[in-house]
Amino acid sequence: MAQAKTRKAPKVAIKKACGLCGKSGRLYRTACCGNWICDDHQKYQLFSYARNSCARNHDRYTICGVHHAEDHEHPDWKTCPECREHYDKLEMFVWAATNDYNFTKLENPPAFEPTLCKKCKRVIRLGEDGYSIKGRDYFCEGCGSLPRLG
Numbered sequence: 001m002a003q004a005k006t007r008k009a010p011k012v013a014i015k016k017a018c019g020l021c022g023k024s025g026r027l028y029r030t031a032c033c034g035n036w037i038c039d040d041h042q043k044y045q046l047f048s049y050a051r052n053s054c055a056r057n058h059d060r061y062t063i064c065g066v067h068h069a070e071d072h073e074h075p076d077w078k079t080c081p082e083c084r085e086h087y088d089k090l091e092m093f094v095w096a097a098t099n100d101y102n103f104t105k106l107e108n109p110p111a112f113e114p115t116l117c118k119k120c121k122r123v124i125r126l127g128e129d130g131y132s133i134k135g136r137d138y139f140c141e142g143c144g145s146l147p148r149l150g
């Protein structure tokens with residue numbers, strides 16, 4: 001009788017890659033949700049507000065990152081009441097919960113009133129567009145910026 005060889009399950013080499021951009025390289029696990037992400041905080045230049053760092057984008061621009069940084073008690077950011085209160089505008093919550101810096105996005109995000117420029121009534125997408133705030137009024141980039149010299 002032929003001896004049955006115990007076959008080892010083939011080892012699947014799971015290549016680690018950033019869950020956001022798919023690059024493998026210097027990675028680490030996020031403190032908030034334990035996903036692999038580029039260890040690229042150093043790519044961000046101070047005050048540049050560039051969004052070229054996966055690690056920073058997830059930390060700063062997602063509810064997952066905010067929930068962890070603010071140390072909320074609720075177990076899940078998707079149903080955390082404190083997270084909903086974190087931004088003045090529900091729109092910012094929805095953006096932070098559904099943008100591409102998330103590993104898992106919030107399904108069925110709540111509807112929100114669009115933000116309109118006080119002056120020209122254009123819709124301002126708070127997560128993407130430039131804008132300025134005066135009191136409770138929002139101004140689009142064109143209306144809010146100071147007149148250019150020359």
Ligand SMILES: [Zn+2]
Binds near residue numbers: 018020037054
């Ligand atoms: Zn990445």
Ligand SMILES: [Zn+2]
Binds near residue numbers: 064
């Ligand atoms: Zn996270």
Ligand SMILES: [Zn+2]
Binds near residue numbers: 072074076081082084
């Ligand atoms: Zn929270």
Ligand SMILES: [Zn+2]
Binds near residue numbers: 122139
């Ligand atoms: Zn405007």
